[in-house]
Each structure stands twice: as structure tokens, then as C-alpha cells.
Amino acid sequence: MLKDRGEAEEAVQEVFTRVWLNARRYDAAKGRGMTWLIAIARNHAIDRLRARAVPEGDEEAVAALPDPAPGPEARSVAKGEARRIAECFELLDPARAEAVRGAYLDGMSYDALAHRYEVPLNTMRSWLRRGLQKLKECLEA
Template sequence: MQDARRLELEEMIARIALGDRDSFEALYDATSAKLHAVCLSVLKDRPEAEETLQEVYIKIWQNATRYASNGLSPMTWLITIARNRAIDRLRARSSRPATAPTDAAAVLPSGEPSPEAATIRAQEWEMLDECLAQLADQQAGAVRAVYLEGVTYADLAEREGKPVNTVRSWLRRSLLRLKDCVTR
């Protein structure tokens, strides 16, 4: 049962790495209670733990491509992110100045990604395109349709004239090949 759970979480993270919002929602539903408990145990403040939890899921979304399946539980990776973010917030809390700055614009972060983050994201997309090019056209198209365009398995199966389980098998094998390609 543990192996099935581990594989399910790894598959969700792999799909999140490809930008799949449904998998992100499923991962949130499956793990948010545990990660909230981690944040709360470090911060001892429920509202701050809830805010930190949201930051944790933003980090998970942004860093899903960095997750390396190595046989260990993906929960370890998720808990580490939550714990580290909560500790960072705890440290920031203790180093805050006693008075708040008067210029609110000075403390608001920019909504734009940093040049470094934009470069990394462009490189990640380029690597994904290269890895998708290594798949057969039909499988690459299926991955793009389901994980980048949001097409459902049933719609893809109907479009391809194949059973849903065949399409799922294509996608599973394709995701495994993509994972191998990306980790090289």
C-alpha cells in the first residue's frame, strides 16, 4: 500500500512539473493536512501556519521539476519544503524591526519573476521540448494535450480512436520516459 501511495504522489509531482493544475489540486488535497501540521508545529501560530502553507505549495509548484524520484518517500521532500519554509518564516519573525516601515511600496515584492528565475524557467521549457521531441509523435501529442492543454483522458481517447486505458498507458509510459530524460 505504501508503494502505491508513493507512486501516486510521485506521479502527481511529475504531472505538476508539466503544469497540470488538476494534479496540483489532487496533491494539495492529499497532503495539505500533514504539511499544515508541520508548519503549525514549527510556528505555533495557526494563521501564520496557514499563510506559510500557501507559500509551501507555491514552492512545490515552482520546484516540481527539481524533484528526483530516488525510491524515498515523496512526502519526505514535501515535508522538508514545509519545514524549511516554516523555519525561514520563524527566523524572519524574530529579525523583524520593532517598527513597521512607513513606505508600504518599499516592502512589496515585485510580481515579476527575477531575471534568474525567468532564465531558469526558459531553460526548463526548452529541456521539456527537447524531451518531448524524443517521444513518438502520437505520445508527445497525447502528453501535450492532457498535461499542457487540459484535455481529458476520455476526450483524447475519443480523438485518437483508442480505449481510455490505452491512452492512460501511453501517458504513463511517456511520463516515465520524460522523467528519465529530464533527470539526465
């Protein structure tokens, strides 16, 4: 993201420092260790990019940069896809739909889900595999 190895190394050092100082805020029960770390690193890199001064005379170049936000067509397509996914989730048994959401959207471990639903670990794996298969079939239809 930073396009400068030296600056990237410095940013990584700062991120590790932030992680060390905020380690008490990490909740292992949520199972989002890597996501938490990536979010900190990404946000720090964005902060560094925003802090860079724009050189004199580059205002026109900055104005000519494309807007990274999705356009109206992309937003419309994404909204339709989100609606289709929600409809497909409704076809699943409610407990299994929540298990799939827990595993693949909330980052919960299979073991934690098995304990939550009071089923054996292999049963949870089967629920998730079959749930994903049903979602795939629904989305392909």
C-alpha cells in the same frame, strides 16, 4: 488572497454571480471547468486588491514592497527548463507527445483523447503513463 474573511465571502458571492451570468461561455469539451472557475475567482480577487485605496502616507511602504515578478536569474532558469522539456517532448512519438500535452497541459480527459486518437481508453492510459515515464527519465538525465 484578500486576508479578510468578510471580503472573501463577498468576493465568492460575486464570483458565483459572474459564473452564473457567463455560464453560456463555458465549453465542457475543453475539460477546463475547475481551471475556468479558479481563473475567474483569482482575477476577481486581484481586481479587489487593486481597487483598495492606499492610505495617506503609505506610499513609502508600498514602494518598499518586493516586486513579485521573477528576477533575471529565475527567468533564465525557467527558460532553460522550458527548453529541456521541449527537447524531451521531441523524444516521444509525435502522437503520444500530443496526447500528453492534451491531458496535462490542455486538461483534456483520457476519454476525449482516446476518441481523438481512435484507441481504447486503457491504451490511452498506457500511452500517457509511458510518456510521463520517458519525460521523467529524460529530465533526470
